[in-house]
Amino acid sequence: MNEIIGPLYYVFASDPNKEWQEHAEADTFFCFTNLMSEIRDNFIKMLDDSASGIGSSMQNVLTLLKKHDQQLWRCLEDRGVRPQFYLFRWLTLLLSQEFKMPDVIRVWDSLFADRRRFDFLYCVCCAMIMLKEFEDCLEAEKVDTKLLRSLCFQGIPDGRGLRAKCWKILLNYLPPLTTDWTDFLKKQRALYQQLLEELIITPGKQGSGTSREDVTFADHPLNPNPDSQWSQYFKDNDVLLQIDKDVRRLCPDISFFQQATDHPCERLVNADSGIETLRKRVEHTILKAANVGKNRLGITVTNSTRRKVAVEEYETLPEGQEAHWEVVERVLFLYAKLNPGQGYVQGMNEIIGPLYYVFASDPNKEWQEHAEADTFFCFTNLMSEIRDNFIKMLDDSASGIGSSMQNVLTLLKKHDQQLWRCLEDRGVRPQFYLFRWLTLLLSQEFKMPDVIRVWDSLFADRRRFDFLYCVCCAMIICIRSRILEGDFSDTMRTLQNYPDGDVIAVLFIYFKLLLFTWCLFTCTTTQSKTSMLSCLFTL
Structure with missing residues (x-):
């Protein structure tokens, strides 16, 4: 209980209001009493297995973990990692021993503010398990890439440098052996x-x-020979200007x-x-331009002008x-x-x-x-x-951008034929929007934090471009009402300037598409498939 009362007294005794600070002891007593009235069952051993006991609370956390990351839950179960080994302390002491004092206070801000505060606590504990699994996976002598992909696919936690390490592994830069x-x-x-x-x-x-030592009689800036070093220098400059x-x-x-x-x-x-x-x-x-003219005395003058720079x-x-x-x-x-x-x-x-x-x-x-x-x-x-x-001559090949765009449209036709037909009838060609989406991996369609979140899953998926096709399909479905209700110009404007929104909504549609594909193998009648599809898209 001393771990529970500690942060309470620390906050009250640090109050800049001198009168309130003077009575910190009394205020702590009553607040601690009220808080203990909510969590006292956690400290009574005979109630451990009751609906209000610590056993039920630990089970709630594991149920959440199973729901959000079944592979991680199964891993803990197979290894015999019982919740009593870690969750008992986390829940009983409200995480007061897991973080430093400032962080405990920050967690308690949200914990006390939430009406369903223990649901909040269960979610935080579930997130901590997933974060701990990230760290354990990356600190192992050999990284379990299968487990890492599963963890990263659901989003990599910000901070602690986890994302930088994970991306370097998923992009085959860092070897598995740490x-x-x-x-x-x-x-x-x-x-x-x-x-x-x-x-x-x-x-x-x-x-x-x-x-310049490289200016010789045989090789000089005006040398027309394509093998000239100067010819290569000028070609490099053209590339550099475009990059710049x-x-x-x-x-x-x-x-x-x-x-x-x-x-x-x-x-x-x-x-x-x-x-x-x-x-x-x-x-x-960059060539410097100059305006040549004469002043009032008839003297020729030149006025240099600088290259205009866009705002x-x-x-x-x-x-x-x-x-x-x-x-x-x-x-x-x-x-x-x-x-x-x-x-x-x-x-x-x-x-x-x-x-x-x-x-x-x-x-x-x-x-x-x-x-x-x-x-x-x-x-x-x-x-x-x-x-x-990025190679134009391969656009129509099996590995080119043309094939990729067709894969997205095939998915769209499979999952939402009405929407696909609408785009076809209006002449909305995939080159108008899918070309950029696929070529740039959606980096221009969302803001940076959302791009990073999508890339967490993209890099984690072994068949990453199938994932990309599904996400693009989900993006179109997310704005289906705008497309169906608008005309050609409205559709083009919406697709080329994708609306700001929560990228999680797009990923949610993506998971529903996966669920639909799986259900197709289990539904035996056309009627059941149709009703199942209707149900999915009203979730």
């Missing part, structure tokens, strides 16, 4: 520094100053990418290094600082250099943005410091799976 992580990351990050040195820093040294234009508008709904990174590339931001950075290269590549574009930071969007620009430029067959395609910036955001926000400072390198390798792995979407 004992290998230190050496592996050290090797990969050193490799990235080597790529940075060879493709940006060393060429940047050649490009600085007034005298795109990353300056990355995720405008948050200010993160405009802010300075705490871990810039020191060799590039140092003004005394004499290296032509990508920032300087962009500035030198939504991010500005460069002062010398010595580097914004997050500049780090993303560098990663994309390296990727384009190392993948000349594909190069950079507009939209890749939207794929890399959430990856870098998660890694650069990692509370682990060491991992945060190397977010750039980790983003590069995870982005490369992800692109190896979706690269065909």
